[in-house]
Amino acid sequence: MCATDHGGQHHPIAVAVDDTAGPSAPPSREMIEELVSANHILFDQGVVDAFGHISVRHDKRPDRFLLARNMAPSQVTAEDIVEFTLDGEAVNAGGRKVYLERFIHAEIFRRRTDVAAIVHSHSHSIVPLSVVKGMRLRAMFHMAGFVGQGAPVFEIREAGGDATDLLISNGHLGRALAENFDGHDIVLMRGHGSTVVGGSIKQAVYRAVYAELNARYQLQAMQLGEVTYLTEGESRSCVAHIEAQVHRPWEMWLEQARARRR
Amino acid sequence: MCATDHGGQHHPIAVAVDDTAGPSAPPSREMIEELVSANHILFDQGVVDAFGHISVRHDKRPDRFLLARNMAPSQVTAEDIVEFTLDGEAVNAGGRKVYLERFIHAEIFRRRTDVAAIVHSHSHSIVPLSVVKGMRLRAMFHMAGFVGQGAPVFEIREAGGDATDLLISNGHLGRALAENFDGHDIVLMRGHGSTVVGGSIKQAVYRAVYAELNARYQLQAMQLGEVTYLTEGESRSCVAHIEAQVHRPWEMWLEQARARRR
């Protein structure tokens, strides 16, 4: 097989870019440490493998965000965190390769000003759900109220044609994806995975873990019969009350991730 | 999404409460150590994650019970065990936050005087079974005779309306749940999980582990054809003979949990 050039999609998935924007006040050290921990937790919990990424909005400049350089999440350290503009331009990559799909983060941060953190992943039960025609991920247990009454499925063919590599490799595709987040906190991407947003790193990580579980349970339940999903009221109550507790799993997951890294 | 106030359900899932009842004679140290071990085993066996809890009836005051403060079960120590009344009031929390859902334990201990220990969890195969219309968990192998001829499914909408957060957050909901335990030792909770009772900590832990396995096997078998379940006589014989052996898995699970904590 050889590479072809469909729809201007001829690119590697990691790229070296010039730093084209000026530096900002440095983000808080605490936020960077939390972002590093989030990378390790997402790997340890099986949400990401060598691929997938998490970003956080800059705490001093809301028009900037932080994301690791191009690498496996399990190996990220504080030195690997790079700052980006909302156009997806690196500020301080210093020649290091960055994720091609940084446009996922850039365009969602631009469109959803309430969002503070974003996880993009290909977790095991999300991918099969994303390719079944007419299927919607839908909240079916109390830990996943944020899934709501049916997550949109982003079909890249509508914005990018039928010969892309399915990656969100430019601002055009990023904007097309971001539109799906109006009124939704998770969007599936057909044949690819999902992206989930939160008001904090901890909340985005929580949601990425439990979105996978909701998908897994839904796959099993749908094979057996008609499913009772959460009502809209139940979804909202679950988000309000249960997600106030996201620090509880976070502390446990962090301890587990550290133990397994030793 | 924002929190709403449906049916008086506006609450966090961990709460700081005043100690409103007088102290009792202290429970046996052995019982507290066993309760701590049970927390670790349930986590290590995958029955609970950062959520879920196990309680034991006070060995000197049957109108009191013991339960960890609000925290992940894997991290519980003897110092984290709190005493409660059968109204769900903390005796010696000393300002520490407690589980919102302590009413599950309080009301079952009140109604079922034969019960000595209770596990509430959201294990992986129970949740999907709980949302399929018309589905009943039913004993299908010899280790799970206690499941009997069909576990009730608690639908919180009947007692709490259609916009709750699915949690058993007060005595009213606790009593509605507890009624389902007449003649049953396990009850599923729609879109939430299950609660299982036993005559000892070891038996309740045994049942929580094997209820999950029965659900997993039932999910698989039902996809292939008609299932032969245990008869009522078989269920009873299995409980009588096999559950006399609950110390055998307990010792092994405890060794495993300790090894993985080191």
Place this chain on the structure above:
Amino acid sequence: MCATDHGGQHHPIAVAVDDTAGPSAPPSREMIEELVSANHILFDQGVVDAFGHISVRHDKRPDRFLLARNMAPSQVTAEDIVEFTLDGEAVNAGGRKVYLERFIHAEIFRRRTDVAAIVHSHSHSIVPLSVVKGMRLRAMFHMAGFVGQGAPVFEIREAGGDATDLLISNGHLGRALAENFDGHDIVLMRGHGSTVVGGSIKQAVYRAVYAELNARYQLQAMQLGEVTYLTEGESRSCVAHIEAQVHRPWEMWLEQARARRR
């Protein structure tokens, strides 16, 4: 629930028995070490949990066999191995409790003089297959030729009535089970598990591991469409050629079991 007394089945699943037969020449130390390793491998490979057992025919007295005392397989040491007659009587238990289900081993060793080792287990994919009406475990890949053209399913109700605890708790039930091994090396037990035999400890362990995999694959394949099983000729060729290699997985499994016990 309380114990009932159906069909003379009122018994605990571990029993203290008198040593009623005379001692034999001691079995080879090597055989005992291999039996201990087999217990650890079966646990480490997920074939047994706290329940299930493996036996070997005595190398100096074919009318005797060796089996651990009543305990979890993961914890067995050489000191825990007990000798039994083909009536299931302990020779040197010395007051230690023994497995109730030793009659599985006794009666199969009696009936199948070619058998040198037996594994009884409740592995995860075997149990669901055992309860689906009309279902037969059947060889579907080259590692499991020994499964043949359809494993019998032992229905204990035919020999023991419809209120047993499903356990093979006496010689009568043991003989009824053993009859199913004429022409078969694996027999499923409805609502309980399976028993598999081999010409050596290594072969019996190999077969217990791959029977579980065959069941798992068969469960998945049958949900998708019509399955091409091995022919009788393919099954025989696979047994002849592939099972000559049982030492290869044995060495690896043993290394894994030891590493995880450290």
Place this chain on the structure above:
Amino acid sequence: MCATDHGGQHHPIAVAVDDTAGPSAPPSREMIEELVSANHILFDQGVVDAFGHISVRHDKRPDRFLLARNMAPSQVTAEDIVEFTLDGEAVNAGGRKVYLERFIHAEIFRRRTDVAAIVHSHSHSIVPLSVVKGMRLRAMFHMAGFVGQGAPVFEIREAGGDATDLLISNGHLGRALAENFDGHDIVLMRGHGSTVVGGSIKQAVYRAVYAELNARYQLQAMQLGEVTYLTEGESRSCVAHIEAQVHRPWEMWLEQARARRR
């Protein structure tokens, strides 16, 4: 059961062979180390168990290839690597037993001169897909574009009759299998497993891991409804862009394999 002699298939699956070809210039040390690491990664990622193997074309003699002697992949060291001709003859086995199925590698290297590395395995989701009549493994997510529009299923009965042991035990069967690789990079083998090829060791390992995931996801998705697969253009773009990144998972998998071997 006893061995029979169908179609000249009477053989053990490991064989001692004479070294019949002359030595070559030694392959690079780096290539051998990478081949050893690949064995460990494939085991650690669950693609192979005690069975399965990976080969690489000799970097100085394209008519030779390197493959471990007959052993479990997890235990391979540099000293265990043997050189073979494209007729499957060992060059420097020195009396050590070799894999019976070396003809898989020999005949594919002969036919596909662009191939540099080959993985043969029986991974868990591939086997069930291989036995369902009319079923084709097909690319359904961006990481597995190399699967393309439907992998061939090799039916050994066509070349070897209906009583083989399903193994590729001679050049005749190897050639019959190799023909299926014209225009395909992965071929399923009915009731056996799969073989996948790549332009480098890293690429072949990557593909073996993600072929298993594609199969797993496909098994799940097909149970729920009609599936949207990748188009031919999408498959090609994914191969071109994503497989340029095979070093990213490789580094992570190698770190994991090493950590778990310690």
